[in-house]
Amino acid sequence: MNDKELVAQHAARKIEDGMIVGLGTGSTANCFIEALAQRHHQEGLKVQTVSSSVVSAIKARELGLPLLAVEQLKGLDVYVDGADEVAPDMTLLKGRGFDLVREKLLAGASREFWVLINPGKRVGRIGERFPIPVEVMPFAWQLVKESLAAIGGKAELRQTENKDGLVVTSHGSLVLDTAFAEAFDSHTLDTVLNGIPGVVEHGIFSHLTSAVFCARDGRVEEQSA
Numbered sequence: 434m435n436d437k438e439l440v441a442q443h444a445a446r447k448i449e450d451g452m453i454v455g456l457g458t459g460s461t462a463n464c465f466i467e468a469l470a471q472r473h474h475q476e477g478l479k480v481q482t483v484s485s486s487v488v489s490a491i492k493a494r495e496l497g498l499p500l501l502a503v504e505q506l507k508g509l510d511v512y513v514d515g516a517d518e519v520a521p522d523m524t525l526l527k528g529r530g531f532d533l534v535r536e537k538l539l540a541g542a543s544r545e546f547w548v549l550i551n552p553g554k555r556v557g558r559i560g561e562r563f564p565i566p567v568e569v570m571p572f573a574w575q576l577v578k579e580s581l582a583a584i585g586g587k588a589e590l591r592q593t594e595n596k597d598g599l600v601v602t603s604h605g606s607l608v609l610d611t612a613f614a615e616a617f618d619s620h621t622l623d624t625v626l627n628g629i630p631g632v633v634e635h636g637i638f639s640h641l642t643s644a645v646f647c648a649r650d651g652r653v654e655e656q657s658a
């Protein structure tokens with residue numbers, strides 16, 4: 434069993450009968466969906482799920498997990514997802530994929546948010562390895578880019594892998610990947626980004642994480658808020 438499967442199974446074992454479970458997006462979240470489906474089928478665990486992306490919804494449906502639409506939700510018990518960076522205070526950077534808006538919506542609406550990682554995701558500060566993904570309304574990208582420059586951010590529109598077009602998120606936004614030359618306080622930047630007109634969402638997840646489960650040397654370490 435690899436680290437992603439190990440940490441996914443650890444999280445899936447904590448799910449209880451009757452819970453509404455949010456499914457994240459990405460390779461680690463995929464392992465969790467598989468582990469949860471296994472418990473649902475083998476142990477008769479009764480859960481309802483809601484997905485942060487079309488990809489996760491398709492996977493959940495294929496594996497026979499009961500799936501709710503986000504529109505039906507008034508809240509959920511736990512949201513389980515991976516992350517790109519995790520700071521010591523459990524602030525996250527997410528959004529290397531295309532599903533940032535629904536990911537943050539579900540994380541914020543959930544009673545608990547569990548983040549599944551390996552030690553390679555830990556950083557001293559947010560933005561250490563990746564630029565900050567900022568989702569923008571397509572017509573606003575140039576003006577938002579100027580606003581980001583005014584606070585010290587160098588923003589580039591995210592291109593498709595083979596550089597023949599722009600990435601469009603599942604929400605229909607463009608992404609400005611924004612690097613800051615100077616170290617910044619992630620909570621302050623979170624607030625500042627939230628206040629820029631034309632910004633739909635961004636990848637800093639502050640004060641949302643309840644627990645980080647980290648697979649290391651065949652064991653899972655837990656860090657709780």
Ligand SMILES: O=C[C@H](O)[C@H](O)[C@H](O)COP(=O)(O)O
Nearest residue numbers: 459460461515516527528530
């Ligand atoms: O938008 C992407 C998500 O934030 C993912 O959860 C994140 O990129 C981690 O993905 P993975 O588990 O594949 O490393």
